[in-house]
Amino acid sequence: xxxxxxxxxxxxxxxxxxxxxxxxxxxxxxxxxxxxxxxxxxxxxxxxxxxxxxxxxxxxxxxxxxxxxxxxxxxxxxxxxxxxxxxxxxxxxxxxxxxxxxxxxxxxxxxxx
Amino acid sequence: xxxxxxxxxxxxxxxxxxxxxxxxxxxxxxxxxxxxxxxxxxxxxxxxxxxxxxxxxxxxxxxxxxxxxxxxxxxxxxxxxxxxxxxxxxxxxxxxxxxxxxxxxxxxxxxxxxxx
Numbered sequence: 001x002x003x004x005x006x007x008x009x010x011x012x013x014x015x016x017x018x019x020x021x022x023x024x025x026x027x028x029x030x031x032x033x034x035x036x037x038x039x040x041x042x043x044x045x046x047x048x049x050x051x052x053x054x055x056x057x058x059x060x061x062x063x064x065x066x067x068x069x070x071x072x073x074x075x076x077x078x079x080x081x082x083x084x085x086x087x088x089x090x091x092x093x094x095x096x097x098x099x100x101x102x103x104x105x106x107x108x109x110x111x112x113x
Numbered sequence: 114x115x116x117x118x119x120x121x122x123x124x125x126x127x128x129x130x131x132x133x134x135x136x137x138x139x140x141x142x143x144x145x146x147x148x149x150x151x152x153x154x155x156x157x158x159x160x161x162x163x164x165x166x167x168x169x170x171x172x173x174x175x176x177x178x179x180x181x182x183x184x185x186x187x188x189x190x191x192x193x194x195x196x197x198x199x200x201x202x203x204x205x206x207x208x209x210x211x212x213x214x215x216x217x218x219x220x221x222x223x224x225x226x227x228x229x
Contacts, residue, residue: 031215033215033216033217035217042219042220042221042222043204043217043219043222045216045217045218048214048215048216055214055215056214056215056216058216088156090156090157090158092158092215092217094215100215101148101160101163102160102215102217103160104150104157104158104159104160105157106155106156106157107156107157109156
């Protein structure tokens with residue numbers, strides 16, 4: 001099976017802009033989770049989508065949002081970008097059950113100037 | 114609240130040395146999962162192992178072995194006869210089991226440098 005794919009892999013934006021990142025899960029997986037990785041805060045959970053519904057959310061401001069489509073592909077959006085949003089954004093997929101292991105994509109490196 | 118501590122920020126070894134990466138966790142849950150992931154320079158988190166809190170058996174996979182001790186809330190990872198390709202950042206993570214949610218709580222990671 002193909003793994004989790006994320007696009008784009010690299011992105012440069014300026015403060016105040018918005019950005020949309022995409023994640024395609026492993027075929028058959030219905031749950032997609034997003035994480036932000038920064039040198040200062042480490043790996044932090046953003047949110048999880050399952051069957052097009054947000055099932056869990058981390059402690060991030062409302063500028064961070066996401067959605068999931070009927071084919072399980074997910075997008076996350078960050079509006080009004082700030083310098084501190086520069087990070088590696090990783091998505092992970094599972095079939096959806098609590099016993100499942102999360103498999104991660106290669107990430108999108110976002111640089112905000 | 115759940116917490117994972119990886120006290121070793123960086124470890125440097127010479128090829129063929131054995132190395133142990135420490136992981137200590139905190140949780141009030143009686144059932145949970147523990148994970149180890151490897152992050153090479155490319156950035157992708159590569160799954161290594163998952164351990165259920167009810168299964169304290171140690172596990173060995175090739176040069177990798179894991180020691181889970183519930184009494185000390187530790188889940189340590191040992192690489193035997195390290196190789197240059199083992200150079201990466203290694204993360205320990207914790208997840209609740211009693212919900213369907215997929216949130217992983219990660220430690221801060223341990224950077225392993227294996228020199229020839």
